[in-house]
Amino acid sequence: MTTIQQALEQATLSLTQVDQANARRDAQVLLGHILHSERSFLYAYPEHVLTSEQEQQFKTLIERRSRGEPVAYLTGHKEFYGLNFLVDKRVLIPRPETELLVEVALNVCRNMFDAGRSPIIADIGTGSGVIPVTLAVHEPRLSYLYAIDISTDALDVAYLNCLRHHVENRVRLLQGDLLAPLPEPVDILTANLPYVGTDEFEELPLDVRAYEPHLALFSGQQGLDLMLRFFQELQRSQKLKQGAIVLVEIGYRQHEALTSILREVWPRATLTFIKDFAGWYRVLQVML
Numbered sequence: 571m572t573t574i575q576q577a578l579e580q581a582t583l584s585l586t587q588v589d590q591a592n593a594r595r596d597a598q599v600l601l602g603h604i605l606h607s608e609r610s611f612l613y614a615y616p617e618h619v620l621t622s623e624q625e626q627q628f629k630t631l632i633e634r635r636s637r638g639e640p641v642a643y644l645t646g647h648k649e650f651y652g653l654n655f656l657v658d659k660r661v662l663i664p665r666p667e668t669e670l671l672v673e674v675a676l677n678v679c680r681n682m683f684d685a686g687r688s689p690i691i692a693d694i695g696t697g698s699g700v701i702p703v704t705l706a707v708h709e710p711r712l713s714y715l716y717a718i719d720i721s722t723d724a725l726d727v728a729y730l731n732c733l734r735h736h737v738e739n740r741v742r743l744l745q746g747d748l749l750a751p752l753p754e755p756v757d758i759l760t761a762n763l764p765y766v767g768t769d770e771f772e773e774l775p776l777d778v779r780a781y782e783p784h785l786a787l788f789s790g791q792q793g794l795d796l797m798l799r800f801f802q803e804l805q806r807s808q809k810l811k812q813g814a815i816v817l818v819e820i821g822y823r824q825h826e827a828l829t830s831i832l833r834e835v836w837p838r839a840t841l842t843f844i845k846d847f848a849g850w851y852r853v854l855q856v857m858l
Contacts, residue, residue, distance in 0.1 A: 699728030
């Protein structure tokens with residue numbers, strides 16, 4: 571029989587070849603998933619013996635992880651902004667840089683409430699729904715939000731996450747391309763569109779390029795094709811109220827290119843680029 575300590579040691583050794591920096595953590599997360607336990611349980615009871623079924627399940631997950639399959643797809647969930655979200659191969663795995671976008675959006679939303687405005691919010695390219703669901707959970711004064719995605723598969727996952735966090739009556743899921751389904755002008759528009767360039771394909775980690783949906787990742791050679799179309803449509807669409815704010819997650823190398831694009835599309839707009847903890851510009855704020 572195999573103990574927790576033995577299982578983790580063997581699994582860490584196997585995963586070191588895939589991701590040396592995170593091998594131990596990944597093994598702990600996957601074993602905790604099998605045991606339905608927190609990582610603290612693994613530390614507290616290293617001599618706990620696994621059943622043969624648990625041992626086999628763990629080996630299977632370690633084998634899949636060793637081939638590059640992301641941990642979040644193996645467990646079926648990912649924590650984001652203090653909430654737990656369902657994820658699978660139909661959607662991108664939520665990332666820390668998107669938490670920065672949510673934090674900025676919450677601040678903008680609360681400032682509007684403080685100023686006597688009840689903002690209408692729409693999220694474009696919603697994927698698993700982490701942005702609108704998190705906004706709805708953390709700002710209960712929002713009576714409703716729109717969440718738009720071109721992928722019906724992604725919207726199916728988003729609906730499950732709305733149910734999971736009890737906001738299905740407030741987050742209105744709409745299927746369509748960019749702004750097309752949006753039924754009314756909004757005060758705040760968030761967007762996490764595909765922004766990876768096809769010329770960056772080989773730079774991506776194996777688990778990203780081999781497993782996550784390319785539709786949600788890539789947008790032309792430089793990663794800017796869809797974003798350019800988004801801003802052009804937005805400028806023509808009359809889907810923004812006066813004084814509206816647009817918040818977009820961007821690639822860490824796109825600051826200068828987007829500045830040039832937006833100076834042509836919205837020459838009078840105020841552009842603010844917001845850095846993440848690593849010092850990269852990851853959120854673009856456009857004030858009209």
